[in-house]
Amino acid sequence: MKRFYLAIAAIFVSAMAFAQGTLTGTVVDGDLGGPLPGATVMVKGTRTGTSTDFDGNFTLEVNQSSGTLVVTYIGFLKKEVAFTSTGNIGTIILMPDAEQLGEVVVTGVMDIAKDRETPVAVSTITSTEIVEKLGSQEFPEILRSTPSIYVTKQGGGFGDARINVRGFDQRNTAVMINGVPVNDMENGWVYWSNWAGLSDVTSAMQVQRGLGSSKLAISSVGGTINVITKAADLKEGGVISAGVGNNDYLKTTMGYNTGLMENGLSVSAMFGRTAGDGYVQGTPFEAYNYFVAIGYKPNDKHDFQFMVTGAPQQHFQRGYAESISNYIRYGNNGVDPNIRYNSDYGYRNGKEDTFSGNFYHKPKAMINWDWKISDKSTLSSVVYASLGRGGSIGSIGRINGNRSFSSTFKDANGHVRIDDIEAWNRGVNIAAFGDSRTGYTGGGGAYQGMFVNGGDYPSPHDAVSDGGHIFGNENGISQRSSMNSHNWYGTIINFHNDVNENWSFDAGIDARMYKGIHYRRLVDLLGADVYVNNDDINNLYNFTTDTYAPTIGNIWNVFKNVDDETKIDYYNDGKVNWLGAFGQVEYKTEKISAFLQGGVSNQGFKRIDYFNYLDSDPEQETDWINIVGGNIKGGVNYNIDEKHNVFANAGYYLKQPIFDAIFLNYVNDINDNYQNEKILGVELGYGFRSQFFSANVNLYRTSWSDRFLSEGVNITDPEGNLLFQGTANYDGIEQVHMGVEVDFTARPTSFLTFNGMLSIGDWKYNGNPIANVFDEGQNLVGQSSLILDGVKVDDAAQTTMRLGATVEPVENLFFDASWYHAANLYAQFDVPSFQDENSDGQPDGGDFQLKLPAYDLIDMGLSYRMALGKEKSKYLNLRLNVNNVFNEVYISESTSNREAEAGDETWNGVNVANNVFWGFGRTWNLGLRYRF
Numbered sequence: 043m044k045r046f047y048l049a050i051a052a053i054f055v056s057a058m059a060f061a062q063g064t065l066t067g068t069v070v071d072g073d074l075g076g077p078l079p080g081a082t083v084m085v086k087g088t089r090t091g092t093s094t095d096f097d098g099n100f101t102l103e104v105n106q107s108s109g110t111l112v113v114t115y116i117g118f119l120k121k122e123v124a125f126t127s128t129g130n131i132g133t134i135i136l137m138p139d140a141e142q143l144g145e146v147v148v149t150g151v152m153d154i155a156k157d158r159e160t161p162v163a164v165s166t167i168t169s170t171e172i173v174e175k176l177g178s179q180e181f182p183e184i185l186r187s188t189p190s191i192y193v194t195k196q197g198g199g200f201g202d203a204r205i206n207v208r209g210f211d212q213r214n215t216a217v218m219i220n221g222v223p224v225n226d227m228e229n230g231w232v233y234w235s236n237w238a239g240l241s242d243v244t245s246a247m248q249v250q251r252g253l254g255s256s257k258l259a260i261s262s263v264g265g266t267i268n269v270i271t272k273a274a275d276l277k278e279g280g281v282i283s284a285g286v287g288n289n290d291y292l293k294t295t296m297g298y299n300t301g302l303m304e305n306g307l308s309v310s311a312m313f314g315r316t317a318g319d320g321y322v323q324g325t326p327f328e329a330y331n332y333f334v335a336i337g338y339k340p341n342d343k344h345d346f347q348f349m350v351t352g353a354p355q356q357h358f359q360r361g362y363a364e365s366i367s368n369y370i371r372y373g374n375n376g377v378d379p380n381i382r383y384n385s386d387y388g389y390r391n392g393k394e395d396t397f398s399g400n401f402y403h404k405p406k407a408m409i410n411w412d413w414k415i416s417d418k419s420t421l422s423s424v425v426y427a428s429l430g431r432g433g434s435i436g437s438i439g440r441i442n443g444n445r446s447f448s449s450t451f452k453d454a455n456g457h458v459r460i461d462d463i464e465a466w467n468r469g470v471n472i473a474a475f476g477d478s479r480t481g482y483t484g485g486g487g488a489y490q491g492m493f494v495n496g497g498d499y500p501s502p503h504d505a506v507s508d509g510g511h512i513f514g515n516e517n518g519i520s521q522r523s524s525m526n527s528h529n530w531y532g533t534i535i536n537f538h539n540d541v542n543e544n545w546s547f548d549a550g551i552d553a554r555m556y557k558g559i560h561y562r563r564l565v566d567l568l569g570a571d572v573y574v575n576n577d578d579i580n581n582l583y584n585f586t587t588d589t590y591a592p593t594i595g596n597i598w599n600v601f602k603n604v605d606d607e608t609k610i611d612y613y614n615d616g617k618v619n620w621l622g623a624f625g626q627v628e629y630k631t632e633k634i635s636a637f638l639q640g641g642v643s644n645q646g647f648k649r650i651d652y653f654n655y656l657d658s659d660p661e662q663e664t665d666w667i668n669i670v671g672g673n674i675k676g677g678v679n680y681n682i683d684e685k686h687n688v689f690a691n692a693g694y695y696l697k698q699p700i701f702d703a704i705f706l707n708y709v710n711d712i713n714d715n716y717q718n719e720k721i722l723g724v725e726l727g728y729g730f731r732s733q734f735f736s737a738n739v740n741l742y743r744t745s746w747s748d749r750f751l752s753e754g755v756n757i758t759d760p761e762g763n764l765l766f767q768g769t770a771n772y773d774g775i776e777q778v779h780m781g782v783e784v785d786f787t788a789r790p791t792s793f794l795t796f797n798g799m800l801s802i803g804d805w806k807y808n809g810n811p812i813a814n815v816f817d818e819g820q821n822l823v824g825q826s827s828l829i830l831d832g833v834k835v836d837d838a839a840q841t842t843m844r845l846g847a848t849v850e851p852v853e854n855l856f857f858d859a860s861w862y863h864a865a866n867l868y869a870q871f872d873v874p875s876f877q878d879e880n881s882d883g884q885p886d887g888g889d890f891q892l893k894l895p896a897y898d899l900i901d902m903g904l905s906y907r908m909a910l911g912k913e914k915s916k917y918l919n920l921r922l923n924v925n926n927v928f929n930e931v932y933i934s935e936s937t938s939n940r941e942a943e944a945g946d947e948t949w950n951g952v953n954v955a956n957n958v959f960w961g962f963g964r965t966w967n968l969g970l971r972y973r974f
Contacts, residue, residue, distance in 0.1 A: 062103065062104065062105045063103075063104060063107065063127075063128025063129070064101060064102070064103055064104070064128055064129075065100075065101070065102045065104055065111070065125060065128055065129070065130075065131060066099070066100065066101050066102075066129070066130045066131070067083075067099070067100055067130060067131045067132060067133065067134055068094075068098045068099050068100075068132075068133045068134065068792070069081040069083070069094045069098045069100065069113055069115065069133075069134045069136060070098055070133055070134070070135055070136070070792065071118075071136065071170065077094070077098025077099075077854075078094060078098050078115045078118070078136060081094040081098065081100075081113060081114065081115040081136070082113070082114045082115070083100045083102055083111055083112075083113050084111065084112045084113075084114075085102070085104055085106070085109055085110070085111060085112075086109060086110040086111070086112050086122065087109075087110075090102070090103075090104060090105075104128065107126070107127055107128060108124075108125060108126045108127070109124070109125060110122050110123065110124050110125070111123045111124075111125060111131070111134075113134050113136065115136055118136040118137060119136060119137045119157065121134060121135075121136055132792075133792040135733055135734075135789060137157075137731070137736060137787070151220075151221040151222070151410075151422050151423075151424050151534045151535075151536050151550075152218075152220055152221035152268065152270065153221065153254075153255045153256045153257055153268075154248060154255075154268070154270070155248065155250050155254075155255050157729075157731075158679065158681055158687045158729060158731070159630070159635045159679055160255050160635070160637075160677075160679065161635070161636070161637070161677030161678055161679040161689035161690060161691045161727070162250050162251070162252060162253075162254055162255050162677065162689075162691055162725070162727075163189075163250070163251040163252055163725060163727055163738070163740040163742070163783060164248060164249065164250050164251070165185075165188035165189070165248070165249045165251075165785065166246055166247070166248045166249075167184055167185065167187075167188075167246060167247040167248075167249075168245075168246050169244055169245050169246060169272075171184070172184055172241055172244055172247065173241075173921075173971070174903065174905060174921055175858075175903060175923065176241055177285070177287070177903075177921070177923035177925070177967035177969065178285065178287040178288075178291050178293070178318075178923075178965065178967040179925065179965075180193075180195060180201065180202075180203035180234060181203070181234055181237065181238065181240060181241050182203050182204075182205040182234055182267075183195075183203060184241075184247065185205065185247070185249060185267070186844070186862060187797070187799065187844055187846065187860070188249055188785070188799060189251070189740070189783035189784070189785055189799045189800070189801035189842070190207060190208045190209075190251055190265075190781065190783055190801040190803065190842070191205065191206070191207060191249065191842070192205070192206040192838040192839045192842065192864070192867075193205045193206075194934040194935050194959065194961070195934070195959075195961070195962060196935070196959055197322065197359050197360035197361055197362075197363070197384075197398075197959055198320070198321055198322035198325060198360050198959070198960075198962065199235075199320065199322070199325045199327070199357050199358065199359035199360060199361075199399075199400070200235060200238070200316075200318075200320065200325065200327035200329065200355065200357035201233070201234045201235020201236070201238050201327075201329075201355065201357065201400075202234070202235065202357075202359060202400075203234050204234075205267075206264065206837065206838035207249070207251060207264035207265035207267075208251055208252070208264045208265060208742065208744065208779055208781065208803065208805075209264065209777075209779045209803055209805040209835050209838050209840065210263050210264030210265075210744075210746070210779070211264075211837070211838075212225070212230070212231055212232045213225070213229065213230035213231055213261065213700065214230070214261055214262075214263035214264050214746070215232075215261070215262070215263070215264045215265055215266070215267060216254070216256065216260040216261050216262040216265075216266045216267070217232045217266075217267045217269070218256070218260075218266065218267070218268045218269065219237075219240070219268075219269045219271065219351075219406065220268075220269075220270060220271055220349070220408065220410075220424075221256075221268065221424070221534065222406075222408060222424060222426050222532070222534065223258070223260055223532075223554075224237070224406070224428075225260075225261060226528075226558075227528075227530065227554065227556040227558075227618040227620070227701075228556070228558050228616050228618060228700065228701040228702070229700050229701060229702065230261055230700055233402070235329070235353075235355055235357065235400060235402065236353060236355075236402055236404040236430070237269075237353060237404075238316065238329050238331060238353045238355060239312075239314060239329075239330075239331020239332065239333065239351065239352075239353040240269055240271070240331075240351070240353075242295050242297070242312055242314055242331065242333070243271050243272050243297075243312055243333040243351065244269055244270065244271060244272075245270050245271060245272050245273075246270045247267065247268070247269050247270070248267075248268045248270065249265055249266070249267050249268075250262070250265055250266045250268070251264070251265040251740070251742070251783070252264075252265060252691070252693075252723050252725050252742055252744065253673070253675050253691070253693035253695065253721075253723045254266035255637070255639075256268075257536070257548060257550065257624045257625075257626050257639055257641065258534070258552050258622065258624060258641065259552070259622050259624065259641040259642070259643040259671060259672055259673050259695075261697060262695075263695070263697070263721050263723075263744065263746055264744075271333070271335070271349065271351070272299075272310055272335065273308075273310070273335060273337060273347060277299065277301055278299055278300055278301030279298075279299055279301075279973065279974055280296070280297055280298035280299065280973070280974055281295070281296070281297050281298075281312075281971060281972065281973045281974075282295070282296045282971075282972045283295045283296075283969060283970065283971040283972070284969065284970055285967055285968065285969035285970070286967070286968055286969075287318070287965065287966055287967035287968065288321065288964075288965045288966055288967075289318055289319040289320055289321055290317075290318050290319045291316075291317075291318035291319075291967065292316070292317055292318060293314065293315070293316040293317075293969075294314060294315055295312065295313070295314035296312070296313060296314070297310070297311060297312030297313070297333075298310075298311060298312075302337070302339070306338055306339045306340050307336070307337065307338050308336070308337040308338075308339075309334075309335070309336050309337075310333075310334070310335040310337075311332075311333065311334045311335070312331075312332070312333040313330075313331070313332050313333075314330065314331045314332075315328075315329070315330050315331075316328075316329045316330075316331075317329070320357070320358070321382065321962050321963075321965060322360050322382050322384050323360075323382050323383060323384040323387065324358055324360075324384045324386065324387025324388075324394050324396060324457075325357065325358045325359060325360060325384065325387075326357070326358055326394060327355065327356065327357035327358070328355065328356055328357075328594060329353060329354070329355035329356075329357070330353065330354050330355070330594070331351070331352070331353040332350075332351065332352055332353075333349070333350075333351045334348075334349070334350050334351075335347065335348065335349045336348045336349075342414065343413060343414045343415075344411070344412070344413055344414075345410075345411070345412040346409070346410070346411055347409070347410040347411075347412075348407075348408075348409050348410075349407070349408050349409075349410075350405060350406070350407040350408075351405065351406055352403060352404065352405030352406070353403075353404075354402070354403035354594050354597055354598055355400075355401065355402065355403075355594065356399070356400070356401040356592060356593055356594050357399060357400055357401075358386075358387060358394070358396040358398065358399045358435075359386065359396070359398040359399050359400060359434075359435075360384040360385075360386055360398065360959075361386050361398035361436075362385055362386055362398070362447060362957075363935075363936070363937040363938075363957040363958055363959050364383065364385050364957060364958075365954060365955055365956065365957050365958075366379060366949050366952065366953075366954040366955070366956055366957075366958055367947065367954040367955060368383070368385065368456065369381065369383050369958075369960070370949070370954065371456070372455060372456040378931070379931070379949065379960070381931060381960035381961075381962075381963060383456060385447065385452070385456055385458075386398035386447070386458070387457065387458060388453070388457040388458030388459060388460040388461075389457065389460060389461065390460040390461055390464065391461065395460050395521075396435060397435070397436055397437040397446045397447070397458060397521065398434075398435060398436060399434065399435035399436075399592065400432070400433070400434050400435065401432045401433070401435070401523075401592040401593065401594065401596075401597055402430065402431070402432030402433070402597065403430070403431050403432055403594075403597040403598060403600055404428060404429075404430035404431075404432075404600075405428065405429065405600060406426060406427070406428045407426065407427050407428075408424050408425065408426035408427075409424065409425050409426075410422070410423070410424045411423045411424075417540075418539055418540045418541075419537070419538065419539045419540075420537075420538045421535070421536070421537050421538075422535070422536045422538070423533065423534070423535045423536075424533065424534050424535075425532075425533045426531070426532050426533070427530065427531050427532075428528070428529075428530040428531075429527075429528070429529055429530075429600040429601065430526075430527055430528045430530070430600070431527045431597050431599075431600045431602070431604075432525070432526070432527065432592075432597050433523045433524045433525035433526050433527070433592075434523065434524045434526075435521065435522075435523055435565060435592050436521075436522060436523075436524060437519055437520070437521060437522065438495075438497055438498055438519070438520050438521075438522040438562070438610070438611065439495050439496055439497060439498060439517050439518050439519040439520050440498065440517045440518075440519065441463065441466060441475050441476070441517065441518065441519055442475060442476040442477055444475075444476075445498070445519075446458060446463070446519050450474065450475060450476075451463060451475070460568070462474075462475070463519050463568055463569075464568045464569035465569065466478075466479055466518075466569075467479070467493060467495065467518045467519065467567070467568050467569035467570040468493055468569035468570065468571075469493055479493060479518070481493065482494035482574075484574070488585075489571070489572055489574070489585055492571040492572060493518065493569070493570045493571045493572075494518070494570065494571065494572050494573070494574050494585070495517065495518035495519070495520045495567060495568075495570040495572070495573045495574070496517050496518070496573070496574050496576070497575070497576070497577060497610070497611055498611075501576035501577060501582075502577065502654065503576065503577075503579045503582065518568075518570050519568060520564060520565075520566065520567050520568055520570065520573055521564070521565040521566040521568055522562050522563065522564055522565055522610070522611070523562065523563050523564075523565050523590065523592050524560075524562050525559070525560065525561050525562065525563060525604070525607075526558065526559075526560055527558070527559040527604060528556060528557060528558045528559060529556070529557045529559075530554070530555070530556045530557075531554070531555050531556075532552075532553060532554035532555065532620075533551075533552075533553050534550065534551070534552050534553075535550050535551050536548055536549075536550035537549050537550060544629055544630055544631055545627070545628070545629055546627075546628045546630075547625070547626065547627045547628070548624075548625060548626040548628075549623075549624070549625045549626075550623070550624055550625075551621070551622065551623050551624075552620070552621075552622040552623075552624065552641075552643070553620065553621050553622070554618075554619070554620040554621075555619055555620075556617065556618040556619070556620075557615060557616070557617050558615065558616040558617075558618075558701075559604060559615055560612065560613070560614050560615070560616065561604075561607075561609040561610075561611075561612060561613040561614070562609065562610050562611040562612060562613075563588075563589075563590050563607055563608060563609055563610060564586070564588060564589045564590065564608070564610060565589055565590065565591065565592055566589055567587065567589065571587075572585050572586065572587050573585070573586055573587070573610065575609075575610040575611070577610065577611050577612060577653050578609075578613070578652070578653045579653060579654060579655065579656055580652070580653075580656060580657050586608045586610070588607075588608040590607065609653075611653075612653050612654075612708070613651075613652045613653045614649060614650060614651045614652060614653070614654075615649070615650040615652075616647075616648075616649055616701050617646075617647070617648040617649070617650070618645065618646065618647055618648075618701065619645070619646040619666075620643060620644070620645050620646075621643065621644050622641055622642065622643030622644070623641065623642055623643075624639065624640065624641035624642075625639070625640055625641070626638065626639040626640075627639075632681070633680060633681050634678065634679070634680055634681075635678070635679045636676070636677065636678040636679070637676060637677060638674075638675075638676040639673075639674070639675050639676065640672070640673065640674040640675075641672055641673050641674075642670065642671075642672035643670070643671050643672060643698075644668055644669070644670050644671075645668070645669050645670075645671065645698040646666045646667065646668045646669075647666070647667040647668075647669075647701055647704045647705070648663070648664055648665070648666050648667070649663075649664050649701075649704075649705045649710050650662060650663045650664075651663075651709060651710050654709050654710075655710070661710055662710075663710075664705070664710050664712065667704055667712065669698045669699070669716070669718065670696075671695075671696040671697055671698045671718050672695075672696050673693060673694065673695040673696065674693065674694055675691065675692065675693025675694070675695075675723075676691065676692065676693070677689060677690060677691030677692070677725075678690060678691075684731070685730055685731055685732055686728075686729070686730055687728070687729045687731075688726075688727065688728050688729075689726070689727045689728075689729075690724075690725065690726050690727070691723075691724075691725050692722075692723065692724045692725070693721075693722075693723050694720075694721070694722050694723075695720070695721040695722075695723075696718040696719075696720060697718060697719045697720075697721060698718055698719075699716050699717070699718070699719065699750060703716055703750055704716055706752065713750075713752070715750065715752075715771045715773060716750060717748055717750065717773060718748065719746065719747070719748050719749055719750075720745075720746075720747045720748050721744065721745070721746050721747075722744070722745045722747075723742070723743070723744040723745075724742070724743050724744075725740060725741065725742045725743075726740070726741045726742075727739065727740045727741070728740075733789075734788065734789050734790060735786065735787070735788045735789070736786065736787050737784070737785065737786035737787075738783075738784070738785050738786075739782070739783070739784050740782070740783040740784075741781075741782050741783075742779075742780065742781055742782075742783070743778070743779070743780045744778070744779045744780075745776060745777070745778045745779075745808070746776065746777045746778075746779070747774070747775070747776035747777075747808075748773060748774060748775075748776070749773075749775040749776070749777075750771070750772065750773050750775075751771075751772040751773075751775060751813075751873060751874070752769060752770070752771050752772075753769070753770050753772070753874045753877070754767075754768070754769055754770075755767065755768065755769070755770045755815060755826045755877060755879055756879055757815065757824055757826055757879055757880075757881065758879060758880045758881065759880070759881055760880055760881060760882045762880065765824065765881070766815065766817070766823040766824045767815075767817070767823075768815040768816050768817040768818070768823050768824075769815065769816055769817075770813035770814070770815045770826040770877075771813050771814060771816070772811050772812075772813040772826075772828060773811070773813070774809070774811035774812070775807070775811050775828070775830070775873065776807065776808045776809055776811075777805065777806070777807055777808065777835055778805070778806055778807075778808045779803065779804075779805040779835065780803070780804045780805070781801060781802055781803035781804060781805075781840075782800075782801070782802050783799070783800070783801045784799060784800045784801075785797075785798065785799040785800075786798055786799075793849060793850040793851070794847070794848070794849050794850075795847065795848045795849075796845070796846070796847050797845075797846050797847075798843070798844055798845040798846060799842075799843065799844050800842075800843045801841070801842050801843070802840070802841050803840035803841065803866075804840070805834065805835035805838075805840055806832055806833060806834055806835060807830035807831065807832070807833040807834075807835070808830075808831065809830065809831050810827055810828060810829050810830055810831050811827070811828050811830065812825050812826070812827050812828075813825065813826050813827075813828075826877060826878070826879070827877070827878045828873065828874075828876050828877055828878070828885075829876050829877075829878050829883070829884060829885040829889070830873070830876050833876065833889070833891065834866075834868045834891055835868070836868040836869060836870050836871055836891075836939075837868070837869075837870050837935060838867070839864035839865060839866060839867040840865075840866035840867070840868075841863075841864070841865040841866045841896075842862070842863065842864050842865075843862070843863045844860055844861065844862045844863070845860065845861050846858060846859065846860035846861075847859055847860075854906060854907045854908065854909075855904075855905070855906050856904070856905040856906075856907075857902075857903070857904050857905075858902070858903045858904075858905075859900065859901065859902045859903075860900070860901050860902075861898065861899070861900055862898065862899045862900075862901070863896065863897075863898050863899075864896060864897055865896035866893070866896075867893070867894045867896070867935075868891050868892065868893055868894070869891070869892035869893075869894060869935075869936035869937075869938065869939045869956065870935070870936060870937050870938070870939065871891065871892075871939040875887040875939070876889075888941070890939065890941040891939065892936060892938075892939045892940065892941070892952065892953075892956065894933050894935075894936055894952065895932065895933065895950045895951065895952065897930055897932035897933075897961070898930060899925070899926050899930055899932075899961075900926070900927040900928055900930075901923070901924065901925045901926070901927065902923075902924045902927050903921065903922060903923045903924070904921070904922045905919065905920065905921045905922075906919070906920045907919050907920075908920075916972070916973065916974040917972075917973055918970065918971070918972050919970070919971040919972075919973070920968075920969070920970055920971075921968070921969045921970075921971070922966070922967070922968050922969075923966065923967045923968075923969075924964065924965075924966045925962070925964070925965050925966070926961070926962060926963055926964050926965065927964060928964075929963045929964040930961075930963075931960070931963065932960065932961050933952070933958045933959070933960060933961070934959055934960060934961040935958065935959050936952075936956050936957065936958045936959075937957045937958070937959075938955075938956045938957045938958075939956075940953045940955050940956050941953065
């Protein structure tokens with residue numbers, strides 16, 4: 043009997059040894075529907091494997107008739123597929139997964155949310171989608187496909203887009219590059235023109251809505267946007283691309299990766315240029331971008347990554363939102379608005395010139411060091427620096443009391459008469475401008491009789507008695523720059539330890555040092571002889587002819603000393619120091635993952651004013667104002683089974699006020715009533731995953747309270763009799779943002795993919811805050827109220843939805859289309875307009891809120907991929923994007939809140955006196971990309 047069993051066993055083993063065959067199949071992207079070339083296909087438990095070709099196809103020789111294939115692709119969820127026979131196993135669909143991004147990006151201190159593990163609401167945009175669909179749009183516009191995101195181009199200049207997350211603006215949305223903060227440390231804003239080149243080097247862009255999973259005590263009230271760049275040790279190869287579009291848009295890019303070389307070094311570099319005339323009138327632009335990453339892995343324990351990226355640019359802007367009536371006035375038929383109209387530009391000597399523009403260069407360099415101390419412990423560190431140089435372009439001065447934007451200086455087309463301004467400045471009589479110019483007769487005897495330009499307002503200093511050049515005929519209009527340069531240095535250090543298979547903890551520090559340098563300088567005297575600056579108390583009657591061109595050539599060198607530049611109007615430094623410590627404990631099993639995180643930070647503020655205080659005055663430089671803040675948050679995710687999961691999170695955040703809330707009136711006056719803003723967030727979520735369909739549902743509530751507002755008031759009784767007046771310090775303003783979010787991806791067939799999202803928000807002010815009112819002697823004289831309870835939060839669409847589809851009608855040809863809807867968008871308003879100064883329990887300006895018309899946008903795209911070479915390792919990709927296909931005319935934001943009353947002229951129900959920015963009409967972009 044024993045021999046019988048041995049014989050049976052021998053026959054079975056022999057059969058297995060000779061059961062060889064071939065497996066074939068195709069691996070595709072579950073989001074976009076395209077093939078995934080280079081995906082790894084392995085037989086589980088063996089070293090047998092292969093990679094997919096350009097079309098996502100694979101052929102694998104196996105020596106077993108059954109088993110499991112493990113399919114992986116960087117940035118996508120790993121998938122296991124069982125097989126019981128050889129042959130074709132069909133299409134294998136991989137879904138994007140942020141957890142895998144660490145394999146091709148600079149990791150270090152990043153906190154990447156992981157699907158079915160990290161208990162936060164998250165959306166990840168892969169590099170494939172960015173390259174395919176961004177086209178000539180602004181970088182943040184790619185996020186319009188995600189829930190609770192509202193993006194506008196504002197005035198429409200290059201890089202002037204802004205983004206809101208769950209109704210919170212960019213000051214309350216943390217933006218990070220590889221885990222390093224980039225929000226301005228004084229005002230919290232993000233200027234996307236400074237990061238225009240990031241789209242070419244981004245491996246993924248992840249939006250964590252709500253408080254997010256970052257361990258840093260950052261301003262993630264609405265959410266966190268983490269831009270994840272490519273690492274140096276990518277596979278060897280390169281890319282050359284070119285794109286054209288409407289309004290002479292032209293973009294060229296080239297890059298190359300060495301791959302990991304035998305000496306442990308790797309280099310990845312990319313350089314590009316973008317230029318065009320701009321969709322809006324008078325908004326030409328020119329921008330460059332560069333990216334260099336150098337990696338070094340001396341051994342398995344140490345990994346060094348150096349990265350530097352920058353995007354020097356210059357562009358003209360539409361800085362002022364004109365009234366709808368003026369858009370119609372300068373249209374073609376007196377009925378339809380000219381949505382491209384720009385009131386800030388004109389012609390000078392036959393060429394476009396402007397009183398609104400921007401030029402900036404803000405390179406960011408960082409060195410990451412990952413040290414694998416042991417199998418359980420790692421130390422991740424990053425040291426970074428950012429030197430920003432540049433500013434805005436505008437006007438300074440007046441002609442007969444009028445500023446450059448006055449209708450006095452507009453021609454029949456609504457353009458600024460810059461040639462005539464220049465002529466008036468040098469003494470030519472321009473009848474439409476009023477009185478002609480006469481020579482200077484003020485202080486500074488050497489310049490008597492000359493044409494001397496001055497500032498916008500009288501000198502604030504008593505020693506200056508001459509005001510003729512301020513409001514009189516002698517004043518003149520000059521072109522100036524408002525410079526906002528900075529030096530920023532920081533480090534983040536994180537220690538991670540895996541206590542056992544289930545428990546781990548992190549601890550670290552976050553240190554930053556920032557100096558903002560703010561002043562004005564002359565760009566062009568526009569025909570005048572000289573400019574007199576009387577705003578510097580240390581150098582009154584300072585006459586200058588020094589001008590500085592606002593061009594890219596003058597901002598490449600960010601190490602240039604700005605101390606030697608001649609400054610006008612104002613000059614001050616803002617210093618911000620930050621020191622934070624954080625810790626996190628995490629628990630993970632196959633079913634449950636949970637974390638508890640806490641952080642504390644000290645933020646110090648100092649202001650130095652060189653113009654409003656004598657050099658001998660100790661008040662020229664303030665003491666450090668130190669404010670302690672912090673956060674605590676936690677969450678838990680439970681995987682019910684392989685398809686279903688639920689999660690919950692909550693957090694509390696003490697957020698320090700911004701710089702301008704500490705120092706009032708543009709001088710060194712310190713606000714003694716500052717306090718931390720308080721944020722409380724709660725969120726619930728559900729996820730479903732299957733081969734053909736995936737979806738997420740999130741419910742959230744975020745309260746943002748104790749916002750500060752200081753406002754002058756005149757309190758009367760209901761009959762209008764003055765009771766008292768003074769300054770009201772409101773410190774209890776609260777917003778509550780609640781909503782539901784849904785997003786899904788469906789793939790019913792191998793050649794068709796649907797995706798969509800829906801977000802419905804209910805964002806309101808809560809309560810009627812009461813302020814104490816103080817007179818000029820700081821005596822308490824009474825109280826004032828804001829009637830805000832139930833008022834809708836403005837400036838972001840509270841309802842958005844999108845439905846998209848991608849189809850592959852023939853192999854390697856892809857067509858996609860999407861529909862986007864935005865509604866419940868309220869115009870901007872000033873919170874003080876809801877004051878109750880006449881004590882009748884109602885806001886003095888009424889409770890009207892302008893609700894802008896809802897709008898719908900259709901976008902379409904077409905791609906074709908063609909493999910080259912015997913091994914199909916090289917390919918060409920042709921992409922056409924058409925945005926707003928049906929040329930929808932819509933208001934993307936309104937900067938005023940005027941009601942349409944009986945007899946008022948309206949456009950789509952909106953009073954034409956309102957000042958608005960329009961969304962772009964139909965635009966297109968055609969790109970060709972060669973990868974080798």
